[in-house]
Amino acid sequence: MLRRRYLLSGLLLLAILGIWQAVASLPGVDHLTLASPGETWRALRDDSHLLFSNAATTLLEVVLGLAIAVGLGAAAAIGMHLFRPLRDAAYPLLIGSQAIPVVVVAPLFVLAFDYGIGPKLAIVALICFFPVTVNLIDGLRSVEPELVKLMRSFGASRLAILRKVELPSALPYLFSGLRVAATVSVIGAVFGEWAGADRGLGRLVLLGINQLQTPRVYAGVVILMAMALLLFAAASLLQRIAAPWSRAELPA
């Protein structure tokens, strides 16, 4: 079953690469806008040191930003779950936060902080906060009312119900949120670097565009995709370790 899954993924990837190569070799295709898979591969190989040292910076931004989003998101979700008025008041703001045009505010963040890692973390956290918080709130509320009733009949305190029943039940939901957050986090880091940075894959890609190094741009994008995939897989793996009773989505 699993083998077939990977086989199909591989075949699809090959097909896409084939089409990509074919389109890139059509006469009249501008090599400044479209690099072929071969050229991309050569860029990956020749600039590997440059690419991967910048990727490390971006990965650090993403992972730290995600950690902040999970910490703040968990606190917000638990707070909103325990205090109904807080949820009623804060939920619209939470949704509103998703409408903030990150591309536009990113430069403001850079102005407010500096060129360092701070604004990138803020942007990644801003994007990832929403899926984490909303999923965790849903998870906390998904507990069967019967179970809460049972806990009350055992004389459990509100906090004991949260700890022993609601949080464990919400764990699979948290991981669903984390998987969504993991994939969008990479975009967040790139936006942050575009707004102003002295290193990182996003900055490298931007420079590559300005300097017409198209294959390097494509190589950077490929690495960003791989990063998102890796983070998604890591979230799934973490779920299997932390919540083995729930079924984690298989990583691609």
Add this chain to the structure above:
Amino acid sequence: MTSSLEAPAKEPLSSSKATIVLEGVARRYPARRRRDEPVAALEGVDLEVREREVLALVGPSGCGKSTLLEVVAGLQDADEGVVSALGAADAQGRRRVCAYMPQRDLLLPWRDALGNAALALECRGVPRAQACRRAAPLFERFGLARFERARPAELSGGMRQRVAFLRTLLAGRPVLLLDEPFAALDAITRAEMQEWLAGALADEPRTAVIVTHDVREALILADRVAVLSARPGRVVAELDVPEARPRRRREVAADPVFAALEQRAMEALGC
């Protein structure tokens, strides 16, 4: 037999004073939409349960059996009438003397059987490790030996029900309220579990109210059977069951006294 469960009943055995008293109890659920009528689940229920008596509550589906049990357990308040359990008339006081076992086992999937059984103890403030140590010796007696580490998904329906019952018992309350403990089981397992529960209640005497659909089950388990009418539920018949517990299923099935009782219960149910 020395019990490894703390015996919660301080009162002398076989006294006939009432442990649970319901007088004129009514419970109405508010209507979901404004133009609907409220749902009257219980109306004018009078009932007494004596100490260490096992009372079976039978009635048609939807007649308010679960509601009645939750009212006694202090998980809901009656809209009218008086409810008291061991003298406690307020919901919080009733919660402290009653252990309630819901219609479904509601075991926590992330805990093993031992951890699930220990849950009620933990809620009383006993640390996890200690709660498990206290629950462990009972696994043998309840036919669960070697399944301490199994997760609920790995247990059979009957075993899950035994774990749920053990958890309820470990709440250490003098009154047990069991809501259709075997409804989800197949007929063979249910027959086994009925005798098993009859034995467990003989080992661990408690005041108990057991809700069931099944008159035969009521006659195996109970000292007395109360029959509820269709909604809104009220008590339409009370039948004393002769002969000492625990009873065996086969005896109950063969004995004409029980057959006559079953007949009367079915008549009261309108069957």
